[in-house]
Amino acid sequence: MSESITRNSPPEFLESVLWSCDQPLPVRKDSNRPYVTLTFAQSLDGKIAGKGGKQLILSGKESMVMTHWMRSMHDGILIGIGTALNDDPQLNTRHLPVTAHRVSPRPIILDSNLRLGLECKLLKNYRQGSAMQPWVVCSPLHAEDRDRFGRKEALEKAGAKIVEVPSHNDLISIGDLLPKLYNLGIGTLMVEGGSSIIASFLAEMSRTCDHNTHHAVDMLIITVAPTLVGDDGIGYGLGGKGVRVSLAPSPRVGSESDCTQISSLHHVHTELMGRDTVFACKLL
Numbered sequence: 001m002s003e004s005i006t007r008n009s010p011p012e013f014l015e016s017v018l019w020s021c022d023q024p025l026p027v028r029k030d031s032n033r034p035y036v037t038l039t040f041a042q043s044l045d046g047k048i049a050g051k052g053g054k055q056l057i058l059s060g061k062e063s064m065v066m067t068h069w070m071r072s073m074h075d076g077i078l079i080g081i082g083t084a085l086n087d088d089p090q091l092n093t094r095h096l097p098v099t100a101h102r103v104s105p106r107p108i109i110l111d112s113n114l115r116l117g118l119e120c121k122l123l124k125n126y127r128q129g130s131a132m133q134p135w136v137v138c139s140p141l142h143a144e145d146r147d148r149f150g151r152k153e154a155l156e157k158a159g160a161k162i163v164e165v166p167s168h169n170d171l172i173s174i175g176d177l178l179p180k181l182y183n184l185g186i187g188t189l190m191v192e193g194g195s196s197i198i199a200s201f202l203a204e205m206s207r208t209c210d211h212n213t214h215h216a217v218d219m220l221i222i223t224v225a226p227t228l229v230g231d232d233g234i235g236y237g238l239g240g241k242g243v244r245v246s247l248a249p250s251p252r253v254g255s256e257s258d259c260t261q262i263s264s265l266h267h268v269h270t271e272l273m274g275r276d277t278v279f280a281c282k283l284l
């Protein structure tokens, strides 16, 4: 069996690109938001899911274990309700060796309308005592909003903590979300997807770009699997609901275009993990 699967500590490159496990938090220049790692697995043709959003296991064993190590290194793990409903994920660290100290991050679900199922694995695992309490982030509730109040009560009864955050263009505002999570004790946040969430974080990064500093994402870690999914697959479209973003080859400050640009990604490390390639990039 590959040594990277059996070892009792994170792969060395992860510790060096993120931070050492002995240090609880990476040093951040601005301290009103968590350190954010945006991460996902994609095919060679840039797809993260199959036709109609069918969940695909793209990562091989080695990179999947690496992802679970990454999970164990963050306080919180964030997904969108699309992924929660589609994949019913656990977001825990069960693929780490039994001899390793497995710490699972707190699940955080962006779910403006409180659509999360009461019997989803995230809530079940919490009720069974094997996971942290999931936080469900919704848009602000108003007195006349009876349906959502009903769902809030039901979700709370099922074990969720509901966190209200302002929305922008009908989506939870990432700019408001991050300081809120930070104030609730999330110092490090792993953003796992899906497609719309990835696009929103990239867009927020591009929107808040000033003087080569971004205010949304610190590290991008992408697993690329040697497989082709085809045109029917789901990518991480950079032009979803309320999302405007484009990628630029070099830093650009003070753009007058209405479509802001993400300055160049700074390559930090490339690691071969089994059959997959893992890229770590800093966002400059």
Ligand SMILES: NC(=O)C1=CN([C@@H]2O[C@H](COP(=O)(O)OP(=O)(O)OC[C@H]3O[C@@H](n4cnc5c(N)ncnc54)[C@H](OP(=O)(O)O)[C@@H]3O)[C@@H](O)[C@H]2O)C=CC1
Residues within 6 Å of the ligand: 039, 040, 041, 042, 047, 048, 049, 050, 052, 053, 054, 055, 056, 058, 079, 080, 081, 082, 083, 084, 086, 087, 110, 111, 112, 113, 115, 170, 171, 172, 173, 174, 192, 193, 194, 195, 196, 197, 198, 200, 234
């Ligand atoms: N390969 C990989 O690594 C991964 C793949 N996936 C795949 O991704 C797919 C799911 O992607 P997708 O359907 O886009 O769903 P997402 O998980 O991205 O969730 C999107 C939903 O989240 C809610 N939301 C609230 N605030 C925001 C915000 N600021 N930005 C974006 N969304 C927000 C919206 O629903 P509402 O308005 O109701 O709040 C939105 O429709 C699945 O097929 C899954 O398998 C997922 C994760 C990783």
Ligand SMILES: Nc1nc(O)c(N)c(N[C@@H]2O[C@H](COP(=O)(O)O)[C@@H](O)[C@H]2O)n1
Residues within 6 Å of the ligand: 040, 041, 055, 056, 057, 058, 059, 063, 064, 067, 079, 083, 087, 088, 089, 090, 091, 092, 192, 193, 223
């Ligand atoms: N790293 C990685 N590789 C893949 O191939 C994937 N499909 C994903 N998906 C993400 O992991 C979630 C499932 O987590 P659990 O196994 O249930 O803990 C899924 O919902 C995506 O967020 N990731």
